[in-house]
Amino acid sequence: MSLATRPAATVPNDLAAFWVPFTPNRAFKKAPRLITRAKDMHYYTVDGKAVLDGSAGMWCCNAGHNRSPIVEAIKSQAEELDYPPAFQFSHPKAFELATRIAALAPGDLDHVFFCNSGSEAVDTALKVALAYNNVRGEASRVRLIGRERGYHGVGFGGISVGGILANRKMFGTALGGVDHLSHTYNREKQAFTKGEPEWGAHLADDLDRLVALHDASTIAAVIVEPMAGSTGVLPPPKGYLERLRAICDKHGILLIFDEVITGFGRLGTPFAAERYGVVPDMITFAKGVTSGTVPMAGVLVRKGIYDAFMRGPEHVIELFHGYTYSAHPLACAAGIATLDVYRDEKLFERAGKLEGKWADAAMSLKGTPGVLDIRTVGLVAAIDLASKPDAVGKRAYDSMEKAFHEHGLLFRITGDTIALSPPLIISEEEIGEIFDKVGKVIRQVN
Numbered sequence: 001m002s003l004a005t006r007p008a009a010t011v012p013n014d015l016a017a018f019w020v021p022f023t024p025n026r027a028f029k030k031a032p033r034l035i036t037r038a039k040d041m042h043y044y045t046v047d048g049k050a051v052l053d054g055s056a057g058m059w060c061c062n063a064g065h066n067r068s069p070i071v072e073a074i075k076s077q078a079e080e081l082d083y084p085p086a087f088q089f090s091h092p093k094a095f096e097l098a099t100r101i102a103a104l105a106p107g108d109l110d111h112v113f114f115c116n117s118g119s120e121a122v123d124t125a126l127k128v129a130l131a132y133n134n135v136r137g138e139a140s141r142v143r144l145i146g147r148e149r150g151y152h153g154v155g156f157g158g159i160s161v162g163g164i165l166a167n168r169k170m171f172g173t174a175l176g177g178v179d180h181l182s183h184t185y186n187r188e189k190q191a192f193t194k195g196e197p198e199w200g201a202h203l204a205d206d207l208d209r210l211v212a213l214h215d216a217s218t219i220a221a222v223i224v225e226p227m228a229g230s231t232g233v234l235p236p237p238k239g240y241l242e243r244l245r246a247i248c249d250k251h252g253i254l255l256i257f258d259e260v261i262t263g264f265g266r267l268g269t270p271f272a273a274e275r276y277g278v279v280p281d282m283i284t285f286a287k288g289v290t291s292g293t294v295p296m297a298g299v300l301v302r303k304g305i306y307d308a309f310m311r312g313p314e315h316v317i318e319l320f321h322g323y324t325y326s327a328h329p330l331a332c333a334a335g336i337a338t339l340d341v342y343r344d345e346k347l348f349e350r351a352g353k354l355e356g357k358w359a360d361a362a363m364s365l366k367g368t369p370g371v372l373d374i375r376t377v378g379l380v381a382a383i384d385l386a387s388k389p390d391a392v393g394k395r396a397y398d399s400m401e402k403a404f405h406e407h408g409l410l411f412r413i414t415g416d417t418i419a420l421s422p423p424l425i426i427s428e429e430e431i432g433e434i435f436d437k438v439g440k441v442i443r444q445v446n
């Protein structure tokens with residue numbers, strides 16, 4: 001039988017075929033959390049139940065869901081231009097979006113290399129760091145430094161500089177020549193802090209230890225999330241990032257901020273770099289650039305790095321790197337419309353203004369049985385739950401399930417930590433609703 005005449009529905013539409021990423025598949029398929037549509041602050045389940053979005057999808061949907069201006073921009077782009085080659089050719093909206101993003105970035109971070117995911121952005125930044133050291137005649141700088149408890153996606157570059165055991169141990173040795181700074185969390189010194197903790201700036205000096213071990217002439221770049229998100233929301237200690245910048249400058253080491261989560265207003269400024277008054281050499285971004293509507297990511301690069309590549313014969317490619325879907329027209333249209341929404345509704349400023357109320361509401365759960373620590377910064381909060389001795393992660397997993405199925409609330413978990421990061425359009429009443437529901441769920445799973 002030819003493919004054309006074969007009956008279409010020979011395979012039942014069940015839950016078997018899809019291997020769900022970063023998900024315990026057997027548990028999920030017993031009681032799937034399926035979402036069929038969304039609007040503004042809410043998701044809707046298959047049976048039409050509204051679920052308040054406590055995590056902007058996965059830190060992405062900063063403008064809220066299915067916003068008309070963004071939806072319309074994607075629709076009209078799909079009708080106008082589907083896809084031009086991304087290499088040797090381009091389209092006007094790619095340049096427009098790059099200019100708009102560069103205008104939001106601090107200092108001379110004024111060139112943008114587009115990718116499709118945070119993982120690709122991280123690999124791109126690491127590759128640019130190595131290549132830049134080659135073109136500036138410092139080819140011995142081949143080491144990359146990450147940080148414990150860092151998350152930089154799942155490419156081999158990202159898992160190598162990342163500091164999460166489970167993401168590394170099954171995948172061989174990954175990249176060689178990588179080392180890690182110590183992480184910045186200390187519960188004894190920092191528990192229940194709103195914003196950046198007072199204690200811990202000195203931990204940046206760990207970079208001096210690595211320089212003493214490897215020599216600066218072998219180190220290309222350091223990559224850190226200004227606020228570590230995926231391992232439980234770790235705001236940087238006051239002064240830490242400035243100190244890291246100073247040590248990088250002292251040794252000629254590039255500093256990369258991974259702002260896949262913190263970019264586009266999450267901490268009340270376009271990028272966390274601005275909140276902390278530190279200009280890194282590169283910024284990776286993703287998620288919020290299109291408010292999660294179409295996959296897109298990129299790397300912001302300082303002028304001096306870009307310029308260093310712009311030499312040699314003009315017909316020769318300067319950087320042998322790129323993706324088929326770099327600056328895809330649908331993503332660019334979505335990105336431009338998203339930046340318009342952020343600007344017109346002043347959503348970054350809104351996040352800054354709500355920060356105090358958000359932090360107070362989160363801290364109201366201090367004293368709830370089983371709560372070990374609460375951290376907040378911008379419109380982000382994390383609540384550490386005491387682990388069950390025989391089943392680490394079970395308490396948070398149960399809380400996520402109950403929140404979704406029984407309380408109409410969606411949030412993210414990591415280990416036994418609940419992480420919250422709502423769309424920036426959230427109202428004060430909805431902030432109250434989130435923490436009210438979270439409190440109920442925590443008491444339920446205790």
Ligand SMILES: Cc1ncc(COP(=O)(O)O)c(C=O)c1O
Pocket residue numbers: 116117118119120122151152153154225229230258259260261286
């Ligand atoms: C800081 C950071 N970097 C990189 C990534 C990877 O992004 P993606 O899942 O789009 O590859 C993430 C994802 O959450 C992230 O938080």
